[in-house]
Amino acid sequence: MNKNINPNKIAVIGAGGVGATTAYALMVQGVGSEIVLIDLNKDKAEGEAMDLRHGASFVNPVDIYAGDYEDLADAKLIIITAGAAQKPGETRLDLIKKNTGIFKKIIPSITKYNKDGILLVVTNPVDILTYLTYKISDFPANRVLGSGTVLDSSRFRSLLSKNCGVAASNVHGYIIGEHGDSEVPVWSLTNIAGTQIDNYCPICKKDCKDNHFKDISDQVKNAGYEIIDKKGSTFYAVALAVSRIARAILRDENAVLTVSSLMKGYYGVEDMSLSLPTLINSNGIKNVLELPLSEAEEKAFKDSAQHLKDNITELDI
Ligand SMILES: NC(=O)C1=CN([C@@H]2O[C@H](COP(=O)(O)OP(=O)(O)OC[C@H]3O[C@@H](n4cnc5c(N)ncnc54)[C@H](O)[C@@H]3O)[C@@H](O)[C@H]2O)C=CC1
């Protein structure tokens, strides 16, 4: 570990809905002992930091403050949530041009001060911006990741939990591919109490309607749109997803999470960032797991990759 890095320090760039709620989740869950908030709008960062700090007596000791890029020089983890968010009716990919422009300014500002931390991208479209961050930061691939489908996998488990009447912590399943419209539910590996989901149904004996699994994966895919239509933006669940990833890094957990990272020929996909189940520890990406997918799932994953690749080509990264 680089001597200048504080292993318990986190920088959050972008103190909007996602950034401020992420800082709150980190604080409440005791992840990190120093958190710096950086935003183009300095008053917003300062106001959020003050509001969070005033809860200090209820949580583990943590120093939260608003700062500038110099302040992330010793951060172990730099979480990027800055940029435009979807408006009702917009897709994540509609944000490409605007947020690519923002990232081309933010990433050099980070690497000017910090070359040894881990970069965690949350801004959408998260897979494309994770790849862009890898390309322009010059960081090794293991230290550039995106929140990817960690949120979608949690939505999947929570909907299955409700449907099957089993605690979400006992429902295991992954959404892979794009964090977006082409994402892929991995039903073949989804299990409850170690039992593949199709085999769990006769044990459960609940009278589910036909196609209930398809309904669940469609709900996961459309959740972001539905919430944005109803309340304007999403931030609670993604903040918990980001806090979970941060914990895996700061506590060197070797946790399996579906983060987005550089594809190195997995299922034939390379030179772009996408989500697959991945071991995460204090080095960032330890290992991407090429689990046995069904033929249809592997094809859907490759189609998801192609869908994003077309958008990356247009960007000329
Ligand atoms: N990956 C995921 O699962 C999710 C990603 N998101 C994405 O997160 C991003 C942020 O969403 P919200 O927080 O809701 O938006 P927001 O509009 O509430 O906050 C964005 C913040 O970024 C700041 N900002 C803009 N340009 C900046 C720059 N150059 N440097 C520093 N700060 C800058 C703004 O001042 C603002 O405070 C969006 O792209 C959204 O789509 C949102 C939910 C889930």
Ligand SMILES: CC(=O)C(=O)O
């Ligand atoms: C906005 C977004 O990416 C989500 O809630 O899934």
